[in-house]
Amino acid sequence: MRFDLITLFPDMCAALREHGVSGRAHQRGLWTLHAWNPRDFTHDAHRTVDDRPFGGGPGMVMMAEPLALAVQAIRADRLQAGVDSPDQVAPVVLLSPAGQVHHQAQARGWAGGTGAILVCGRYEGIDQRFIDHYVDQQVSLGDFVLSGGELAALVLIDSVVRLLPGVLHDAESAEQDSFNPALTGLLDSPHYTRPEVWRDQVVPETLLSGHHARIQAWRRQQSLHLTQAERPDLVEQARAAGGLSRQDEACLDALDKAR
Template sequence: MRFDLITLFPEMFAAIRDQGVSGRAHQRGLWSLHAWNPRDFTQDVHRTVDDRPFGGGPGMVMMAEPLAQAVQAVRLSRREAGADEADQPAPVVLLSPAGRTHRQAQARRWAASTGAILVCGRYEGIDQRFIDRYVDLEVSLGDFVLSGGELGAMVLIDSIVRLLPGVLHDAESAEQDSFNPALTGLLDSPHYTRPETWNGTSAPDILLSGHHSRIAAWRRQQSLTLTATRRPDLIEQARRSGDLSVQDESILKAVPPSAGEGE
């Protein structure tokens, strides 16, 4: 898997390339990262990549041509490296508030791909003509705005890389994550570890019992209750998908009606 980043701040990506789970996976060659600075594709002495918006208004807009040249260079590099076929180029993805919200299911699909070209915007935005011509997909992390697409791109990459085979020490770890099919898209249950008693509070007895079927039932009950309390929308989504059993519904009936209200 290969990710190409078109960014004015390539040095920011050292964190995800060199640290933690993604860093270890990068060192092992399970994925690769290549950063491309649009300033390297400018023609003027000032290496200009932005200008004032037509029609007036605050801020600056990233120019289309440097970004287009960068995309073309990336595509050529990927083909030469054997990452892409000429007729199946990697998608060009823009981190954007107008994009579809990134979900765990999307991360799982991307984990089976060869990667993507991620465009990290800055300033007030990007010339729409570049977006219309080159961008295949716009992705959002939620209803908030960052100073640029770099942090969003790192979050996106991490959510995908950790799902690659061999990245996590225990493959079941990812299966038990919140939002995953093993939990029917619900939130994970609470977790506890040693010591058994900490600051006068003990871990639940059921988790110390060694009775695996009862532990599994307890975790499902906790998952359902937590999801109904914090993310009732996920409960409704699971119902529409037919993922809740009669026993699940019985557990949910015991959750106070007011628990899922509010934000």
């Protein structure tokens, strides 16, 4: 898998390429990240990538031509590297508040592909003509605005990379992630580690029992309780999809009665 990032700040890629789980996987060649600065595709002495917006208004707008040339160079490079083929090219994805909100199911879908070309905007925005001609998909992290698309792109990449085979030391870790189909899209249960007593607070007895069936049932119950308390919309989604068992519904009913 290969991601190509079009960004004015290529050094930000080091956060994923050199550190943590994603960094180790990058060093092992399980995925790659290439950064492309649109300033390298300009033709003036000042390497200009932005200009004032037509119609007036605050801020500056990123120009279409440097971004378009960057996309063309990336596509040629991916094709030469054998990552893409003439019949199957990487999608161009713009990190934008106008995009579909990224979620775990989408990350799992991306994990089955070969990556993408991610465009990181800056300033007031990007010339709409570039978006209309080159962008295949827009993605958002939520209803808020960042100073640029880099942080959003790195978050998106990390959510995908950790799902690739061999990236996590224990493959079952991803199966227990919040929003995972293995949890019917619910939140993960609470976790505990040593010591057994910390500042007079003890680990739940069930987790110390060694009884796997009881532990599994406890974790499911806690997952239901936590999700109902913090994200009841996820419970409703699981119910609508037929993902809640009779035991799940009984647990939720008892929780409602206890309030």
